[in-house]
Amino acid sequence: MNQALSMPSKYAIVGAGLMGRLLAVALAQRGAQVDLFDQGGSDASGAAARIAAAMLAPLAESAITEDSVVRMGIHSLPRWKELISELSNPVYFQQDGTLILWHRQDSNEAERFTNHLEKNCRHNPQLMLPQKLNSAELRKLEPGVADRFIQGLYLPGEGQLDNRQLLNALLQELIILKVNCLWNTAVDPEQLRNDSQYQCVIDCRGNGAKDAWTSPGKSLRGVRGEVVRLFAPEVKLRRPTRLIHPRYPIYIAPKENDVYVVGATEIESDDLSEMSVRSAMELLSAVYTVHSGFAEARILEMATQCRPTLKNNLPEIWVQKDKGLSDLIMINGLYRHGFMISPAVLDSTLELLEVGQSNTAFELGLSITSNTSNHEASVCV
Template identity: 70%
Template sequence: MSSTFANSKYAIVGAGLIGRLLAVALAKRGAQVTLFEKGGPEALDSAARVAAAMLAPLAESAITEDNVVRMGIHSLPRWQQIINELAKPVFFQQDGTLILWHRQDASDAERFVTHLERNSRNNRLLVAPQKLDSHALQNIEPSVAERFSQGLFLPNEGQLDNRQLLEALLVELTLMKVDCRWHQAIEPEKLRQDHKEYDWVLDCRGLGAKANWQSLKDARDLRGVRGEVIRLHAPEVKLRRPTRLIHPRYPIYIAPKEDDVYVVGATEIESEDMSPMSVRSAMELLSAVYTVHSGFAEARILEMATQCRPTLKDNLPEITINKKSDSPHLMMINGLYRHGYMISPAIMDCALEILSTGNSNTALELGLSIHSGAAPKETQGKDAKVVSCV
């Protein structure tokens, strides 16, 4: 694949998770890459910075489509490969997911367990969930065994440290001599018009590309879904793996990172409000996390953060291609929703295949939507040539 990309020129707009992954991957394959980002290298305004970065296809199968689950399964071993190739270490673990519930929520838990068991039977790549009694729970996660007498264990699921990863990818961009244009906002269509030297322009801006997606001929609207997380420093808590609490109002997740840091979240609000976290959300998250482990009572709040995840109307990711004979081709990648870290290696692999060969067998196998979409309305005309890529 390297020879395919050697001496090719790519412009990537947006230096969030998928933008950085593709910039590094293309540069390592011999391509010349220019990365444009309206913000700075710290990714302070990126949805990728405000995330728990859990890699949990079976757990997520309860609320998402089968193709997203397949992308998550594909991505788990790829994350290990990607991280192993980085110069700067990134925290990564694959010790499974723990599901807990209080006695009064047993009926909700039973429905959840039945759902996951059915999904694992229908997908042979998923490892069946394991029911835990008090003894098994004591062995797997002793720090919560006093408060819970049963649970569910999902083997092989994992997580990584999202902020360490963004920093490590930044180091890699420097090592690979990627031309990074920080604090430079630019429209992909303007790049196509003014810079004919590029072979491809890749739009990886997430919610920043909203106007462009709304201008597509078939109006595949892009929206933001607000998420809120709290980062805690809790030395008295020793959770070994991501833990989810089944609850009728706020089913929280707790993702343990290095140095006794925990990322706690649950909220998913149909809103593009970027304002600080509400008192209600903070109280619900903190109250729920305390019911999991009393040690959180003495935790220190490091950060309360909010961000909006880029989401298409079907809550599924998509790649849209527009090819023109007289300007760089355009690839638009978006709609990763709440599954950005879980599926981004799969999205990256599909994009690289398209850039290399014009189609992607991986996308067909995983069920990733690839559209040979028309250009945004303001750029359509007799010169616009839409080429099918699958």
């Protein structure tokens, strides 16, 4: 899958979260020299990608996002298999679909949700139709919840991975590929552009790039999310499960070794303080209604993070070319869909670096804006 770049190149990548690591590995695999800068340590403790469920669910997300994001998610699912297979360390990856549940009092909301998904499938034939489950079918698919729910919805083909295993595996690959990683080193991408050794500087700082996204229509903000990690050996959910609820819908993503990631909160704030009591109570109360075994679960972690989000809640690649400076590519706005769409963003960026344009971005609807000598133009929309 890897192809050598057309000429020996050297790149600077600023920000070693999910996108920064993916790009650094991909470029190094293609024979490029890469300097990777991050203001934090190698554990990615400050990255939004570390506090995530890493669900790969384009159909489920189609209920709340744009068609372009759904197309990016569809593109990215098989690419994740390829990307993980190229890593030296194993990463938990599962593609056994998503289960949607609801309590009887929320059946009207579930019907609206189902109709919305079916409409999206008619609009996009790449999506697989959701399957309605009766009590017997639900028990066969996910017996652990059959005593509390009499029906459900199954979204085939959707998946998930272990975000922390992936970040660690990418770190190991950076070491193997001899990528020059400069941890605990805060740098300004604009200053790196003055260094003639770099063909291109790539800004993957997420919320750390707020000062750079200040042009009209490009304001960057943080959207706070909160997750709980539980150790629940009495619960044996086989696949990511979402609970429809009018006040606090939740997702439960089962990882290896009886660990479950539970979340859903979405707050318009860049507050990184600890989880509120209200959020904790709502998440834990809701998860208990899904499976009684969560009552004896152990709370491993309550964590918060802010997802980098642009004005339209859509991702964007911003290319800046100025005479006498290295090119600058700024990638941001992956919002709550980072894991679901990052391979599509990766492929589009690699095409930009290789041939100066991206057919993948055009086909998927990923926005690429180009500034050349202070003139801004939309390349792909």
